[in-house]
Amino acid sequence: MIKFQDVSKTYPGGRQALRKVNFHLEQGEMAFLTGHSGAGKSTLLKLISIMERPTVGNVFINGHDLNDITRNQIAYIRRDIGMIFQNHHLLMTKTVFDNVALPLIIEGHSRKSIASRVMAALDMVGLKNKAENLPVTLAGGEQQRVGIARAVVNRPPLLLADEPTGNLDPELSLEIIRLFENFNQAGVSVLIATHDLGLIARMKYRTLTLKEGQMITDGLVSEDTEELYL
Amino acid sequence: MSIVFKDRKGANFKNISFLQRISMFFIDHVRQMFASIGELYRTPLATIMTVAVLGISITLPGVLYILVKNTEAVTENWQKAAEISLFLKQDVTSAEANQLVTRLSLRPEIKEVKYISADDALQEFVLLSGLGDAIEYLETNPLPSVVTVSPTQRHATPRAAENLVMELKKEREVESGSVDIEWLERLNASMSFAKDIVYALSLLLLIAVVLIIGNTIRLNILNKRDEIVVMKLVGATDAFIHRPFLYTGFWYGLLGGVVAWFCITVLLVWLGFTLQKVFNTFNVELDITGLDISALVTMMLVSIIMGLLGSFLSVRKHVRSIEPE
Numbered sequence: 001m002i003k004f005q006d007v008s009k010t011y012p013g014g015r016q017a018l019r020k021v022n023f024h025l026e027q028g029e030m031a032f033l034t035g036h037s038g039a040g041k042s043t044l045l046k047l048i049s050i051m052e053r054p055t056v057g058n059v060f061i062n063g064h065d066l067n068d069i070t071r072n073q074i075a076y077i078r079r080d081i082g083m084i085f086q087n088h089h090l091l092m093t094k095t096v097f098d099n100v101a102l103p104l105i106i107e108g109h110s111r112k113s114i115a116s117r118v119m120a121a122l123d124m125v126g127l128k129n130k131a132e133n134l135p136v137t138l139a140g141g142e143q144q145r146v147g148i149a150r151a152v153v154n155r156p157p158l159l160l161a162d163e164p165t166g167n168l169d170p171e172l173s174l175e176i177i178r179l180f181e182n183f184n185q186a187g188v189s190v191l192i193a194t195h196d197l198g199l200i201a202r203m204k205y206r207t208l209t210l211k212e213g214q215m216i217t218d219g220l221v222s223e224d225t226e227e228l229y230l
Numbered sequence: 231m232s233i234v235f236k237d238r239k240g241a242n243f244k245n246i247s248f249l250q251r252i253s254m255f256f257i258d259h260v261r262q263m264f265a266s267i268g269e270l271y272r273t274p275l276a277t278i279m280t281v282a283v284l285g286i287s288i289t290l291p292g293v294l295y296i297l298v299k300n301t302e303a304v305t306e307n308w309q310k311a312a313e314i315s316l317f318l319k320q321d322v323t324s325a326e327a328n329q330l331v332t333r334l335s336l337r338p339e340i341k342e343v344k345y346i347s348a349d350d351a352l353q354e355f356v357l358l359s360g361l362g363d364a365i366e367y368l369e370t371n372p373l374p375s376v377v378t379v380s381p382t383q384r385h386a387t388p389r390a391a392e393n394l395v396m397e398l399k400k401e402r403e404v405e406s407g408s409v410d411i412e413w414l415e416r417l418n419a420s421m422s423f424a425k426d427i428v429y430a431l432s433l434l435l436l437i438a439v440v441l442i443i444g445n446t447i448r449l450n451i452l453n454k455r456d457e458i459v460v461m462k463l464v465g466a467t468d469a470f471i472h473r474p475f476l477y478t479g480f481w482y483g484l485l486g487g488v489v490a491w492f493c494i495t496v497l498l499v500w501l502g503f504t505l506q507k508v509f510n511t512f513n514v515e516l517d518i519t520g521l522d523i524s525a526l527v528t529m530m531l532v533s534i535i536m537g538l539l540g541s542f543l544s545v546r547k548h549v550r551s552i553e554p555e
Contacts (some may be wrong), residue, residue, distance in 0.1 A: 091456070135386060
């Protein structure tokens with residue numbers, strides 16, 4: 001599903017965010033991406049959603065080299081990727097319903113189809129009764145779930161999450177991760193960037209660890225690798 | 231449409247006919263059109279200011295255009311009056327003069343020929359000058375016989391009339407000829423100068439209009455920066471993000487055109503009175519024609535096109551520069 005081949009990313013100014021990163025996330029797989037702040041987690045996700053381009057190497061989605069994607073095609077790539085952000089990126093002046101409906105409006109769905117899909121997505125994240133609320137009136141965990149509903153509303157085959165549990169307490173975090181598990185069981189490939197090691201340890205999923213831009217471990221997190229990372 | 235997942239039917243195009251898709255497209259556009267009117271309504275002050283600036287900027291060239299057009303209509307009558315006077319030699323008899331008249335009236339460039347004998351001319355002079363008694367003392371009539379020639383419309387322009395005089399002077403009976411074209415030349419030169427001023431002014435004001443709208447739209451875009459970032463993140467194409475701003479530009483143009491229309495109408499009524507007085511002193515009937523339908527439609531179209539152009543230039547530049555980070 002996602003394949004990195006010798007990917008390096010150097011930002012203007014010389015900071016090297018990723019060095020020769022290789023990995024392959026299979027279709028229907030769920031994995032964590034972890035590492036210190038500044039280890040390159042966000043950069044790696046940005047390369048998948050083409051918010052950044054690799055300096056060297058190739059990123060593939062479903063076998064297609066993203067280096068061949070032109071600027072005008074980027075929008076269509078992003079429609080296949082559900083993205084979830086730590087700061088939610090919600091439109092604060094629009095209702096929860098309108099926020100979740102945005103990807104469908106962009107894709108040109110009919111009004112009827114939008115209404116049913118949005119309510120289904122809100123139902124999945126348990127916010128069906130908050131559809132007409134403004135995001136500011138919701139708690140942090142609820143806002144995050146609006147973001148998740150928006151990411152999955154057009155049923156993308158791939159979900160990327162950047163610190164989705166960043167500001168949440170462990171209980172809410174687990175709830176959010178359980179949501180991702182549900183989507184994963186429905187066949188969606190999921191990649192979650194987080195530095196919440198406790199969460200990762202409990203979940204027993206494949207974990208990719210970045211340190212100073214290099215992929216240092218790839219597999220289940222054990223006590224050893226945890227020490228290595230720390 | 232999905233580029234990397236060929237089998238994925240992302241949108242709802244599966245069960246929807248081509249016709250429905252087309253109608254969806256138009257429904258979408260109409261919806262966005264009115265959505266952007268809503269945006270304007272929610273920021274009334276900014277909208278009024280922009281529309282007013284626009285309207286005034288279009289009013290000025292509009293009024294000037296109407297003034298030039300009306301002046302042209304008036305002077306057109308004067309242009310036709312270009313009349314050539316041919317003064318005949320003293321020894322030409324009236325029979326010879328009549329022959330000349332017949333000869334001249336056969337020429338294709340001449341519309342009308344009139345013979346005024348020396349005696350008639352003297353009588354007319356006596357009447358007009360009020361020197362009746364003094365003239366009685368003259369032993370002979372000092373005035374020559376005159377043939378007045380009205381050229382056809384095509385030959386009434388200053389240059390053509392002058393050429394015609396040159397030719398007519400070659401006639402045997404003609405002593406000299408003159409056409410009062412100097413003032414016509416002056417008039418025509420002033421008219422074309424006035425027209426050029428209107429064009430230049432219009433051009434400058436239209437450029438100003440484009441810049442004003444471009445800047446207003448730029449501020450709109452910057453205000454919606456966060457929204458644009460989110461839209462780009464969830465897969466909106468640039469065209470989709472452009473659309474509401476283009477509609478805003480369209481509405482600015484349309485409303486500006488309406489304001490200009492209103493201002494022009496008011497100004498014409500106001501200026502009409504004064505102008506009437508000015509023209510009355512020249513003994514000229516002035517019937518001011520305002521904006522006719524074609525001029526009104528042109529003005530509206532120009533206004534709308536300026537609105538669209540301004541927002542297009544702005545949107546193309548600024549939406550591109552906003553990228554999620």
